[in-house]
């Protein structure tokens with residue numbers, strides 16, 4: 001019997017599709033990578049009418065991602081302009097999923113493959129990623145063996161119909177995605193590396209680890225700065241309004257609206273007031289009553305959900321997406337990434353609605369609706385990806401928790417609203433005349449609240465009016481001229497930003513939250529009250545800088561022009577190589593021009609930020625000139641020697657302190673201590689070695705706990721105790737600074753072991769434990785507090801095996817995988833660890849000659 005392998009985009013989709021196609025008669029098992037399942041059943045394969053064995057599984061989004069190769073990932077070794085031509089390769093998007101291996105294994109012996117990836121360009125691209133992984137392990141058949149299904153919803157009818165009308169995957173659509181990925185990578189990396197290195201090496205109070213450029217991210221920031229500029233350049237303009245009050249015979253006082261609304265010339269406005277002042281009554285010209293509707297909403301898509309969550313619930317897009325995805329995986333709502341606002345034809349609206357009948361908040365509204373009949377939903381657009389976002393099963397606040405519940409509440413109310421009646425109200429407009437000037441007053445009475453009973457925040461403010469009759473005369477209580485000023489616009493709200501991004505085609509439902517999050521995290525904008533986005537000094541100066549050099553770098557038009565080109569590839573109307581080459585060469589020219597013109601941008605930075613030499617406070621001494629280097633605390637924290645004009649990067653996300661003025665024996669730089677707090681990790685490091693590792697096989701950005709130099713007193717060679725209990729290559733290193741709460745920490749992973757609470761000295765000895773290979777630890781306890789028998793203060797032994805020590809070691813990680821033998825890793829010990837070796841004479845020279 002032949003085998004048909006089928007692959008969907010997400011594990012949950014594979015399950016629902018398999019369930020439909022097998023009519024629920026499938027066997028499921030977990031896949032070898034732990035993340036995906038395989039659903040198996042027998043059936044007829046429509047294209048060949050053979051009886052076959054079906055295996056349905058999935059990927060988890062993209063299998064591969066694009067990256068540069070080898071040295072091109074190194075910021076220090078490559079001129080960013082080379083990135084426009086540097087070789088790239090596809091790498092596994094998420095290594096730990098082992099997706100290619102999993103797919104290849106499941107494809108072994110398969111005769112046909114059916115690709116059930118989402119029906120958008122990304123999905124088409126993933127089709128070819130999947131084919132790359134499985135082609136070599138499938139059976140070689142004659143004729144067509146690769147099929148693509150086209151579906152727009154996960155319903156019985158759609159899925160079964162797609163299975164009967166299989167087509168071939170579309171290479172052109174996939175290529176258009178490849179082209180976009182490659183352009184984004186090259187352009188983004190080249191600009192980001194260049195400007196980050198340029199500005200970070202110059203300014204100390206520039207608070208950002210990465211001054212990034214992105215073809216979507218930068219225009220997103222551009223929108224926020226554009227609004228900021230409008231606010232800054234705004235000049236309020238005075239205008240005048242005539243304020244009139246009339247007395248209704250029933251006793252109410254009514255304010256009237258002037259037909260001319262406002263006048264910007266005071267003398268003209270005054271003239272109108274003078275004309276009216278002589279008249280003693282207002283005459284009703286006509287009373288018009290109209291029935292009006294406020295339309296129920298169309299079905300919910302991602303962008304609208306993000307907008308409302310931000311403006312109505314105060315939840316940011318990234319946070320909202322995370323919650324929505326959790327609600328989806330738990331089965332409470334349908335797939336939350338969709339552009340579609342139209343329910344598929346045979347979507348079970350009534351069934352979905354019925355589930356909400358028991359809810360204490362809207363259950364009665366739902367019952368009413370089911371009794372009186374649901375409305376046909378308003379026609380939205382069907383993009384063919386997923387159905388709109390809808391509740392899938394009932395829930396309570398207690399089971400969901402606060403924020404997930406608020407989102408679920410909104411999604412459900414919105415769903416109910418789409419099936420409810422429109423809101424109907426009666427609008428009354430009374431037209432009046434005072435002399436030659438016309439005025440009106442308006443009232444509003446709700447006739448049928450319709451969907452607003454469930455979307456309560458959309459309900460109308462009622463405004464009742466007393467009865468007016470044609471030709472009725474009303475006494476004028478007051479006429480006055482009121483002066484006002486035009487008011488400046490406010491900062492963009494997140495919701496407005498999402499609208500702008502959608503309108504200009506910046507990002508997709510999936511990437512909009514990411515772009516917004518990026519500009520916040522990189523400190524280009526900050527979120528102020530009402531979820532408004534206020535650009536920071538850095539954000540403003542960046543956008544103004546681009547505008548000064550090449551405005552196209554920040555305009556959304558660049559992105560849409562690019563999208564058009566990509567669509568030509570997708571439609572088979574343009575050659576992939578040509579479009580790619582053309583796009584990249586344009587940006588390469590722009591990049592070269594940008595580099596040449598950077599002084600123009602730098603002028604703006606000079607005004608806003610202070611030079612590196614003027615920032616920071618003195619901390620540790622430079623090993624070359626012996627002067628104090630300045631510690632720059634703004635992100636990314638650095639050390640800067642203004643005498644040697646050198647900058648040294650430091651580990652981030654912790655505190656930096658001076659470490660007892662101890663010098664690195666290799667280069668004379670004073671060590672500093674990096675620490676994340678009392679219970680956290682800490683290690684000493686040499687600022688020079690951290691940036692220039694003394695050994696070729698030592699990675700950059702390591703502290704002394706990784707240093708294997710035999711003459712380093714504070715290093716792994718001196719303080720290494722044993723192999724890490726958790727990770728592969730880590731070594732547990734005594735933290736010599738941790739007194740009195742002594743601890744050792746892995747130099748690779750997060751393992752921290754606390755021991756010997758009351759010891760005043762702990763050191764690591766030369767000898768090793770016969771049982772486990774750990775180094776013997778010598779401990780000197782304080783008198784009076786010693787836990788040792790007979791008041792002894794000194795004891796030596798293995799922290800893991802010695803019966804005296806064992807109870808004094810706190811085991812943060814329960815399982816101790818003791819392998820023993822390997823000591824302190826990579827030739828750490830032994831070699832020349834003699835006492836009394838001399839200090840190297842000229843350390844900098846010795847270092848240069850000896851290591852690099």
Ligand SMILES: [Zn+2]
Pocket residue numbers: 622623624625626627641642643644645
């Ligand atoms: Zn110096």
Ligand SMILES: [Zn+2]
Pocket residue numbers: 664665666667668669686687688689690
């Ligand atoms: Zn050093």
Ligand SMILES: [Zn+2]
Pocket residue numbers: 664686689703704707709712713714715
């Ligand atoms: Zn060292």
Ligand SMILES: [Zn+2]
Pocket residue numbers: 724725726727728730731746747748749750751
């Ligand atoms: Zn470890």
Ligand SMILES: [Zn+2]
Pocket residue numbers: 769770771772773774798799800801802
């Ligand atoms: Zn031992």
